[in-house]
Each structure stands twice: as structure tokens, then as C-alpha cells.
Amino acid sequence: MTYVLDDPAKLRSLDPQDMVGLVVRLGDLLEEGFELGRRLDASGWERPGHVLVLGMGGSGIGGDLLRALLYERAPFAVTVVKDYVPPAWVGPGTRVLACSYSGNTEETLAAYEAASSAGAQCVVVSSGGQLVERAAAHGTPTVRIPGGLPPRAALGLLLGPMLGVADRAGWVEGLGAGVAEAARLLRELASEWGPGRPAAENPAKELARALVGHVPVVYAASRLAEPAALRWKTQLNENSKVYATWNVFPELNHNETVGWALAGQPEALLQVVVLRDPQDPPRLVRRVQVTREISLGAAAGYHEVLARGSHPLARLLSLVLFGDLVSVYLAYLNEVDPTPVAVIDELKRRLADA
Structure with a gap:
């Protein structure tokens, strides 16, 4: 079966939307997202009492990565919420990163509204949708990222802005250098492990x-x-x-x-x-x-x-x-197209009809 992985024509037929091409762009997307995040005014984010990341699925994994990265380096806790309801302790001392690639993730929308109502200071990371609209209505600063990708393939665009905000706020030293090294290494590894x-x-x-x-x-x-x-x-x-x-x-x-x-x-x-x-x-x-x-x-x-x-x-x-x-x-x-997620699409359709 290994020969299939070395047959470019076969791979193109199995992957018409080029998921593998998106995967190997992780380093580039990370740098792009980081620069977008660094443009944001991080005033008031220098000494958070607690950082809360809201996000589901491909939009939420960036929060898990941020939490692991800061665990032994930041003097505050990072909590990731993948649900409709944020913790009861959320309040004015909480800094919230609300991440939804599409901007229409219902759990994140609900948690963002609840956190905003509790007085938390929020930043939105999204390509558009209802989350950007609600952020504008609330006056919430927004990092607008490029759209058009499957959320799980946009990891660099979702994690990068959070790292950019963290760098502007001075949460940990050397974060910019870490992003530069990571992006450079990821490009090298994309060649070493990539389809070619x-x-x-x-x-x-x-x-x-x-x-x-x-x-x-x-x-x-x-x-x-x-x-x-x-x-x-x-x-x-x-x-x-x-x-x-x-x-x-x-x-x-x-x-x-x-x-x-x-x-x-x-x-x-x-x-x-x-x-x-x-x-x-x-x-x-x-x-x-x-x-x-x-x-x-x-x-x-x-x-x-x-x-x-x-x-x-x-x-x-x-x-x-x-x-x-x-x-x-x-x-x-397995001879399946890696991009479609028909079960998730059907679940969302049925929930929308409920």
C-alpha cells in the first residue's frame, strides 16, 4: 500500500481540496496569525488574573496549545472552555480569547456573550460570522483572520493571534523568537515529512x-x-x-x-x-x-x-x-478524502432544524 503515498496523481484524486497542501503551510500561517495578533492594542492585558480561551474543535485546540506553552512560564492560569457556559468565576479580572474560525460556532457564541455580560475583557479571533458582528456591537477588539479553510487546517491562523496578543502583553519572554523558530522549523519539516x-x-x-x-x-x-x-x-x-x-x-x-x-x-x-x-x-x-x-x-x-x-x-x-x-x-x-466531515455537517444541519 505504501506506493499509493508516492503517486502524485493518485493523491490528487483522493485529495481534491488539497488538505495536505494546507497542512504543510502551518509555519507560514503561524507567522501570519502572529503578526495579526501583534497589531492589537493589548492595554489592560499585561497582568491578567486569569486567561480564558473559548473555542470548539479546530478553533479550540489553539487554546490547549497556549495553555501547555504557558503552564510553567506564566504567573496566571489559562483555562480552555469548550462548552456553552463559562465558569462562574469569570469577571472583570478575566481576560477572554474567544476563537471561532467561522464565527458561527454556537457554543462559543453563547460563552462569549456570558463572559461579556460578566464584565470580562474580551478579544475575538475569527474570520467573520456572528461572532465578529457581536464583537462589533459590544466594542470588543477583534483579530480578523483570512477565511475559506477547514477550521482544523487554520490552526496557525488561530493560535498565532493568541500568541501575538500574549507577546504584546508581555506574558512571557522570548515568545517572538519562539514563533520565528517554530515557523522556520515547520517549513523544514514540511519538506522532510511532506508528500514529496x-x-x-x-x-x-x-x-x-x-x-x-x-x-x-x-x-x-x-x-x-x-x-x-x-x-x-x-x-x-x-x-x-x-x-x-x-x-x-x-x-x-x-x-x-x-x-x-x-x-x-x-x-x-x-x-x-x-x-x-x-x-x-x-x-x-x-x-x-x-x-x-x-x-x-x-x-x-x-x-x-x-x-x-x-x-x-x-x-x-x-x-x-x-x-x-x-x-x-x-x-x-484508507482511500477517503481527508477534507469533508459529513457527520459534523449533518449534525449541524439537524440542530439548525430543531
């Missing part, structure tokens, strides 16, 4: 081949990699149209590790992928090793993906890009 690199020399294509006919189990070896594991899971769902699951060390050692003991025959359907960071603490490295030895031997396969880069943002997004490409290559091997 033959499968025999392309670890992303080889991993996709191993996942065919199996259920991917994606584990993050540390907190930094946690949102990357979630991104892998959701991209495998939407692009590859397969079921996948994810978890994170060390938490999974307190529950999921036991579940492997009596999994029985279904274990043969599972392929484990562990996302690693070169700067993982030694104790977590040992946990991964021991877990593999005592629990994961019955899986159909075990794979590790090691982050690349120096800055935490670069390392995190290198894991994201690898997973995005794996998900598209797996779609090709």
Missing part, C-alpha cells in the same frame, strides 16, 4: 502505513505534549475517518495502564504512539519505558515520535505537524 518525500525516507508515511486497519492509541509522555496528543486524536478522527484515543503520562499510569491487563483479543487491534520531548524529565522517561514493558507488549505495534526544535513552541508544533501529516496519509491509504 518518498515513503522509504518518510517516517510520517511509514507510521501511517502501520496504522492501517488498527485503532491508534496516542499517549503524551509529558504535559507539553498533551495537546499534541489530543490534536493527533482529532485529526485522525476528521482526516482519516478512524476511531482513535489518547491519554497522558503520568495520569494514565493510575488507571489506563491497568486496562491493558485484561484487554484480551482487542489488543491486537491497537497501535500505540507515544509523543516524546527531548526535555522530558528522567522520571517520566522511565515511566514510559516501564509501562511499555509491563502493559503494552500485547499491542499490535509501538511507536515513539520525538519532538524537534529548541523552543517549547517549536517542539510542540513539530509533534502537531507530524500527526497532521500522518492523519492525511492514513486517509489516502
Whole structure:
């Protein structure tokens, strides 16, 4: 099956909207979004009591990435809400980043209205729609980003503005340099792992081949990699149209590790992928090793993906890009178009009719 991934004509027929072309633009879109965010006046955002990110699906994963990036670096908490209702503690001391690529995500619209009513200071990141209209009515500053992409392919345009606001507000040092390194590295990796690199020399294509006919189990070896594991899971769902699951060390050692003991025959359907960071603490490295030895031997396969880069943002997004490409290559091997998400479209249609 690997030859399919090296046949440009076949890939064009499977991917008429060029999802793979959008995936490899992550570095460029990140830089573009960052510059858009930096244009915003961040007055009043310098010392937030709490940062709240509102967003669903492809628009919400940027909040997860921001939270992981700032966890050990910012003197305040970042909470991501993927729901209609924000927490009861939201108030004037809260800074809210409301993200919806289309601007019409009903959960985000409801949460934004509630946060605004509670007195929170908000910024909207969107390409248009009702969210931009309501932001104008409320006088909420807005980062207007280019539209026309599937939300999950617009990650750079959604994460970038949040990083731009964070940089203008001075939340952490060196963020601009981190974005520059990440964008540069992502362009290099897009060539190294992209569709033009033959499968025999392309670890992303080889991993996709191993996942065919199996259920991917994606584990993050540390907190930094946690949102990357979630991104892998959701991209495998939407692009590859397969079921996948994810978890994170060390938490999974307190529950999921036991579940492997009596999994029985279904274990043969599972392929484990562990996302690693070169700067993982030694104790977590040992946990991964021991877990593999005592629990994961019955899986159909075990794979590790090691982050690349120096800055935490670069390392995190290198894991994201690898997973995005794996998900598209797996779609090709499954002979499905990675772009359409018919089930989500049907769900929205039925909810609109309700």
C-alpha cells in the first residue's frame, strides 16, 4: 500500500481540496496569525488574573496549545472552555480569547456573550460570522483572520493571534523568537515529512502505513505534549475517518495502564504512539519505558515520535505537524478524502432544524 503515498496523481484524486497542501503551510500561517495578533492594542492585558480561551474543535485546540506553552512560564492560569457556559468565576479580572474560525460556532457564541455580560475583557479571533458582528456591537477588539479553510487546517491562523496578543502583553519572554523558530522549523519539516518525500525516507508515511486497519492509541509522555496528543486524536478522527484515543503520562499510569491487563483479543487491534520531548524529565522517561514493558507488549505495534526544535513552541508544533501529516496519509491509504466531515455537517444541519 505504501506506493499509493508516492503517486502524485493518485493523491490528487483522493485529495481534491488539497488538505495536505494546507497542512504543510502551518509555519507560514503561524507567522501570519502572529503578526495579526501583534497589531492589537493589548492595554489592560499585561497582568491578567486569569486567561480564558473559548473555542470548539479546530478553533479550540489553539487554546490547549497556549495553555501547555504557558503552564510553567506564566504567573496566571489559562483555562480552555469548550462548552456553552463559562465558569462562574469569570469577571472583570478575566481576560477572554474567544476563537471561532467561522464565527458561527454556537457554543462559543453563547460563552462569549456570558463572559461579556460578566464584565470580562474580551478579544475575538475569527474570520467573520456572528461572532465578529457581536464583537462589533459590544466594542470588543477583534483579530480578523483570512477565511475559506477547514477550521482544523487554520490552526496557525488561530493560535498565532493568541500568541501575538500574549507577546504584546508581555506574558512571557522570548515568545517572538519562539514563533520565528517554530515557523522556520515547520517549513523544514514540511519538506522532510511532506508528500514529496518518498515513503522509504518518510517516517510520517511509514507510521501511517502501520496504522492501517488498527485503532491508534496516542499517549503524551509529558504535559507539553498533551495537546499534541489530543490534536493527533482529532485529526485522525476528521482526516482519516478512524476511531482513535489518547491519554497522558503520568495520569494514565493510575488507571489506563491497568486496562491493558485484561484487554484480551482487542489488543491486537491497537497501535500505540507515544509523543516524546527531548526535555522530558528522567522520571517520566522511565515511566514510559516501564509501562511499555509491563502493559503494552500485547499491542499490535509501538511507536515513539520525538519532538524537534529548541523552543517549547517549536517542539510542540513539530509533534502537531507530524500527526497532521500522518492523519492525511492514513486517509489516502484508507482511500477517503481527508477534507469533508459529513457527520459534523449533518449534525449541524439537524440542530439548525430543531
